[in-house]
Amino acid sequence: MELKSHEPTGPIEDRWKEHKAHSKLVAPHNRRKYQVIVVGSGLAGGAAAATLGELGYNVKCFCYQDSPRRAHSIAAQGGINAAKNYQNDGDSVYRLFYDTVKGGDFRSRESNVYRLAELSLNIIDQAVAQGVPFAREYGGLLANRSFGGAQVSRTFYARGQTGQQLLLGAYSALERQIDAGTVKMFPRHEMLELIVHEGKARGIVTRNLVNGKIDVHVADVVLLCTGGYGNVFYLSTNAMGSNCTAVWRAHRKGAAFANPCYTQIHPTCIPRSGEYQSKLTLMSESLRNDGRVWVPRNPEDCDKDPAKIPEEDRYYYLEERYPAFGNLVPRDVASRNAMYVCEDEGLGIGPKIPGEPRRGVYLDFKSAIDRLGEDLIMERYGNLFEMYERITGDDPRKTPMRIYPATHYTMGGLWVDYNLMSTIDGLFVGGEANFSDHGANRLGASALMQGLADGYFVLPFTVGNYLGTIRKTEPLEESDPVCQEALKSVQARVEKLMNAPDPTHAPEYFHRKLGNIIWKYCGMSRDAEGLKKALEEIRPLREEFHEKVKVLPQKGETFNQALERAGRVADFFELGELMCIDALERDESCGGHFRTEHTIDGEAKRDDEHFQHVAAWEWTGDPSNPALHKEELTFEYVKPTMRSYK
Amino acid sequence: MQRALTLYNTTIGKKAVMAASGFILLGFTVGHLSGNLKAFAGPTEYNEYARWLRTVPALLWGARIALLFAVLAHIGSAFQLWKRNKDARPSRYQKNVSVATDYAAKTMYFSGPILLFYILFHLAHLTFGGMLFGEGAMFGIEGYAWEVSNPYNNMVRGFQHWPVVIPYVLGVVALGVHLFHGIWSMFQSLGANHPKYNHLRRDLAIGLAALLTLGNLSFPIAVMAGYLEPTNLTFHFPELM
Amino acid sequence: MKTKNLTLHVWRQDGPDAKGAFETYTAENVNEHMSFLEMLDDLNEKLIIEGKEPIAFDHDCREGICGSCNIVVNGYAHGPQERTTVCQLHMRHVFALGWSEIWLEPWRAAAFPVIKDLVVDRGALDRIIQSGGYISIRTGSARDANETPIPKPISDRAFDAATCIGCGACVAACPNASASLFTAAKVSHLGMLPQGQTERFDRVRKMVAQMDAEGFGSCTNHGECEKACPKGISIDFIAQMNRDFVKAMVTSKHDVEAPNDAE
Numbered sequence A: 001m002e003l004k005s006h007e008p009t010g011p012i013e014d015r016w017k018e019h020k021a022h023s024k025l026v027a028p029h030n031r032r033k034y035q036v037i038v039v040g041s042g043l044a045g046g047a048a049a050a051t052l053g054e055l056g057y058n059v060k061c062f063c064y065q066d067s068p069r070r071a072h073s074i075a076a077q078g079g080i081n082a083a084k085n086y087q088n089d090g091d092s093v094y095r096l097f098y099d100t101v102k103g104g105d106f107r108s109r110e111s112n113v114y115r116l117a118e119l120s121l122n123i124i125d126q127a128v129a130q131g132v133p134f135a136r137e138y139g140g141l142l143a144n145r146s147f148g149g150a151q152v153s154r155t156f157y158a159r160g161q162t163g164q165q166l167l168l169g170a171y172s173a174l175e176r177q178i179d180a181g182t183v184k185m186f187p188r189h190e191m192l193e194l195i196v197h198e199g200k201a202r203g204i205v206t207r208n209l210v211n212g213k214i215d216v217h218v219a220d221v222v223l224l225c226t227g228g229y230g231n232v233f234y235l236s237t238n239a240m241g242s243n244c245t246a247v248w249r250a251h252r253k254g255a256a257f258a259n260p261c262y263t264q265i266h267p268t269c270i271p272r273s274g275e276y277q278s279k280l281t282l283m284s285e286s287l288r289n290d291g292r293v294w295v296p297r298n299p300e301d302c303d304k305d306p307a308k309i310p311e312e313d314r315y316y317y318l319e320e321r322y323p324a325f326g327n328l329v330p331r332d333v334a335s336r337n338a339m340y341v342c343e344d345e346g347l348g349i350g351p352k353i354p355g356e357p358r359r360g361v362y363l364d365f366k367s368a369i370d371r372l373g374e375d376l377i378m379e380r381y382g383n384l385f386e387m388y389e390r391i392t393g394d395d396p397r398k399t400p401m402r403i404y405p406a407t408h409y410t411m412g413g414l415w416v417d418y419n420l421m422s423t424i425d426g427l428f429v430g431g432e433a434n435f436s437d438h439g440a441n442r443l444g445a446s447a448l449m450q451g452l453a454d455g456y457f458v459l460p461f462t463v464g465n466y467l468g469t470i471r472k473t474e475p476l477e478e479s480d481p482v483c484q485e486a487l488k489s490v491q492a493r494v495e496k497l498m499n500a501p502d503p504t505h506a507p508e509y510f511h512r513k514l515g516n517i518i519w520k521y522c523g524m525s526r527d528a529e530g531l532k533k534a535l536e537e538i539r540p541l542r543e544e545f546h547e548k549v550k551v552l553p554q555k556g557e558t559f560n561q562a563l564e565r566a567g568r569v570a571d572f573f574e575l576g577e578l579m580c581i582d583a584l585e586r587d588e589s590c591g592g593h594f595r596t597e598h599t600i601d602g603e604a605k606r607d608d609e610h611f612q613h614v615a616a617w618e619w620t621g622d623p624s625n626p627a628l629h630k631e632e633l634t635f636e637y638v639k640p641t642m643r644s645y646k
Numbered sequence B: 001m002q003r004a005l006t007l008y009n010t011t012i013g014k015k016a017v018m019a020a021s022g023f024i025l026l027g028f029t030v031g032h033l034s035g036n037l038k039a040f041a042g043p044t045e046y047n048e049y050a051r052w053l054r055t056v057p058a059l060l061w062g063a064r065i066a067l068l069f070a071v072l073a074h075i076g077s078a079f080q081l082w083k084r085n086k087d088a089r090p091s092r093y094q095k096n097v098s099v100a101t102d103y104a105a106k107t108m109y110f111s112g113p114i115l116l117f118y119i120l121f122h123l124a125h126l127t128f129g130g131m132l133f134g135e136g137a138m139f140g141i142e143g144y145a146w147e148v149s150n151p152y153n154n155m156v157r158g159f160q161h162w163p164v165v166i167p168y169v170l171g172v173v174a175l176g177v178h179l180f181h182g183i184w185s186m187f188q189s190l191g192a193n194h195p196k197y198n199h200l201r202r203d204l205a206i207g208l209a210a211l212l213t214l215g216n217l218s219f220p221i222a223v224m225a226g227y228l229e230p231t232n233l234t235f236h237f238p239e240l241m
Numbered sequence C: 001m002k003t004k005n006l007t008l009h010v011w012r013q014d015g016p017d018a019k020g021a022f023e024t025y026t027a028e029n030v031n032e033h034m035s036f037l038e039m040l041d042d043l044n045e046k047l048i049i050e051g052k053e054p055i056a057f058d059h060d061c062r063e064g065i066c067g068s069c070n071i072v073v074n075g076y077a078h079g080p081q082e083r084t085t086v087c088q089l090h091m092r093h094v095f096a097l098g099w100s101e102i103w104l105e106p107w108r109a110a111a112f113p114v115i116k117d118l119v120v121d122r123g124a125l126d127r128i129i130q131s132g133g134y135i136s137i138r139t140g141s142a143r144d145a146n147e148t149p150i151p152k153p154i155s156d157r158a159f160d161a162a163t164c165i166g167c168g169a170c171v172a173a174c175p176n177a178s179a180s181l182f183t184a185a186k187v188s189h190l191g192m193l194p195q196g197q198t199e200r201f202d203r204v205r206k207m208v209a210q211m212d213a214e215g216f217g218s219c220t221n222h223g224e225c226e227k228a229c230p231k232g233i234s235i236d237f238i239a240q241m242n243r244d245f246v247k248a249m250v251t252s253k254h255d256v257e258a259p260n261d262a263e
């Protein structure tokens, strides 16, 4: 396998322009002859399907929810970055590019990141034209805020529902194309296999979740925009159905999986309240602007009413450890320190879950309310307080919020070149599902930007270039052996899940166990010893899963949610293993990947000499022995530096 | 060829028709009450007013036709929507709660038909009683006979008897309840909507419904209390024959 | 921490044409901090182990934003807590009402055929959007976002309408199974913004026609939808839609076609 990034050369600001100018096109009257499959209807998939349909291609779009509008992009709260410089505070495309490369801890591809920063401008225009109601100032112009410690105000937002409004914009464009007949939508369809014919991606196998029918869909090109794999942790801020199945199946068919160990943990989520917990809810990071993080100094105080703990017995650990940044240290630093105080020092607060340390720290608004008044605080955070109270039953004005980090985003994904094409010809990957732009850590408000840049502006163009280059694909019939084999393999897999030899546990049971292992050993901090242990534990558990998973077979031909879950968990097992292998292999710390063996002053210590590369893993048939390929990264514009928040 | 969309073949169109016809009927109700209040001015004024109403046949028939049309449109669209709405929920909830619906809104489909029967009764009582009962006892009540030229007495003497008062009171209350939801609903259906004045729509509905109810109830109350009494004067109005 | 046993009467139905019926289950040791759906997860896990068919229900984000979840709980669409989707309903609120017996029913409407148990097909809502719930703007052809300032009060009001999550609770709660609130929210959101003016009157005509063609009931101005709506969308938007619609029908100089199965 060869990893060719196909990056253009020349001055970075001209690369995308030049690339476009020299690419192949498909003439308008020819476009409808090409069948395009888009899996996913989030920001990336929805935007790509709508735009490709609008261009005249024949598009089929798939999602597992009952409507494309429900893709998990809908849940993004905070905002979307764009280098518009509407605030006149010195922002520029270059600065956004620079911040993103640095934020990614020098593990991303410069050309891609520059293009992303460039396209950020068009995204905002497009969204506003669609009717996305971004926040505005009294003068009627768009408002911005500073996000995640950025030095400029470049984040556009729509109350706490930016993702929802952007997705509804893309969704409306998609629905318009469905009405126009250029896009055919397949909701409640899950992709379970990729069809590769003569080295090219030529279709997918899906299961109709309503009636259980398994079908083949052939195409000239396949786009995967299926979101992140954070649910490998079982608990995350992802939706219940978020899964890795589509990308994992593509990986098994030859698409390299890049940097699977790069995951982002978000510091401000509502902690678990019990074993039954099914997901974690994110609270906007903006809370840290006014809230103070603390835990009791004495372990005996941990189950006390916080109001009764005197000031001198409170440990404001971020303010003490990072006097310069205090409560506003970056996501990963805040997350890790919460873990240290809870798991290592035993100072966590909140409900006791049997067999676990208390995982939770206080986020206290008392001093902010005293200083600024309750009205102002409520104006800033009222809706978040309400949401918190709805879930926990506590009023943050009276008793401090409890927060704990949770898995939030996965920077890893299928390896793609500059055109967003994977190592399989004709298989394109967009949005969170690819590995492309965020390196080892993602800046806040940049995922929405990337999803839309990929969907509206990059993929429609590079897909056209690909089709224009190959010109004609061999006709492929559904009855072709390649398709039928793929179909049979899916049927066999489904049968197997429904007929485990010793069915005793529901799929969740195994998923929870897997999540625990990954969280413990491949979560916020990792070390070689733990990762090896994780590998030792995952392998037998995976076997146990296939031995003992219980899914009711008799109604396999109908709506069967347990079956859906079992299939996803099966793939998470294999991906989880790859994550640990990758984390073990990457013997350095960088961004969200924190190896305790490699620190300097308690901070991540990169090893640029040995690890300034993308680790792309090839499937070999044995999940425990993947083959590693490296794409070396070069930095012509932003020179690698070490970060410090002390 | 596909049909073009017409206003009346949409649900909103039908609601608009209900609202517009309701508006006509409401206008009539208001005019009707204000005219009838002449009863308090005395029998002569009242009967004179009744006579005057009949002096311009074109106007009279015009109004009658318009009202008939409004009633038919109101009932017709109500019936079509009722049917449609019933079909829209073929299986009922086992547990059914309503959080926002008030009594008036919930009972529109009852207060409507009650009103229809009441109107027929009311017309029999005061408009074509003579045709129905001739010289005989009205509604079978001993000593209560139709007086051709004396609408005042027809009204007052009727209200001296419970069998007439009770349906009347029920009808008037049904009218009030119907209007309480109907007036507000009319604003909503016709889209009379302005963030600044929206709260007034409820107030107006309550005020108008209350006024009409009390106004109409004032007649039987006044009769029962002995404030309005039958008159011994005789009238001769050929227009009323 | 309080726990309680609850009796659940759950609507079970195999498919759109199958006959449904209630079945009774006991949810044991329900913790007050659980969400309503976590209580069902727990029950389902037990059902699977016992070899019984688990209860099918829709859900995804569990944050009250995707609009997937939909259960009528004791007669309340999304449960008794105002402005709360059922995935965000926590058991402490249910306990506080003293309920020990709960009826779980699907959204009931002719336009929402039952797929299984509590899961219904809400494709009708997508088709209403398809009929015109968008602004036609080609990708890449937009002008600069700040070229048209929009007064903040207008933008804010458009936002209030735009927060609709497409859950269909308004339909479920409406005595007539009307989709007026859903449709009005989109009509008003786009109709208030300067970008949406060009298509404003055709949009409302097409969307209303589609809404009717799907077999939803009519609005009788009861206001149940507004109370059930997890986003608190106001029925003032329905009046706004009605006005735009009547105005469009009366003044427009060209026809729009009625969808095939419109009345």
Ligand SMILES: Cc1cc2nc3c(=O)[nH]c(=O)nc-3n(C[C@H](O)[C@H](O)[C@H](O)COP(=O)(O)OP(=O)(O)OC[C@H]3O[C@@H](n4cnc5c(N)ncnc54)[C@H](O)[C@@H]3O)c2cc1C
Pocket: A039, A040, A041, A042, A043, A044, A045, A062, A063, A064, A065, A068, A070, A071, A072, A073, A074, A075, A076, A077, A078, A079, A080, A081, A162, A163, A189, A190, A191, A192, A225, A226, A227, A228, A237, A238, A239, A242, A243, A245, A246, A282, A408, A409, A430, A431, A432, A433, A444, A445, A446, A447, A448, A449, A451
């Ligand atoms: C709680 C939360 C808050 C966030 N806040 C922000 C923020 O403020 N700013 C920011 O920039 N980013 C934020 N992010 C990150 C950002 O929202 C996501 O990274 C981004 O929206 C992903 O978009 P996507 O199109 O790649 O995938 P998604 O929106 O997840 O869409 C995935 C699509 O793929 C489909 N799919 C998946 N698997 C299959 C399959 N096997 N078969 C068929 N279809 C399938 C799904 O149905 C869905 O349509 C947040 C994320 C979360 C979870």
Ligand code: SF4
Pocket: C163, C164, C165, C166, C167, C168, C169, C170, C171, C181, C182, C185, C225, C228, C229, C230, C231, C232, C233
């Ligand atoms: S209007 Fe409210 S209840 Fe209706 S679909 Fe939208 S969010 Fe749900």
Ligand code: FES
Pocket: C058, C059, C060, C061, C062, C063, C064, C065, C066, C067, C068, C069, C085, C086, C087, C088
């Ligand atoms: S599951 Fe997404 S709104 Fe309830």
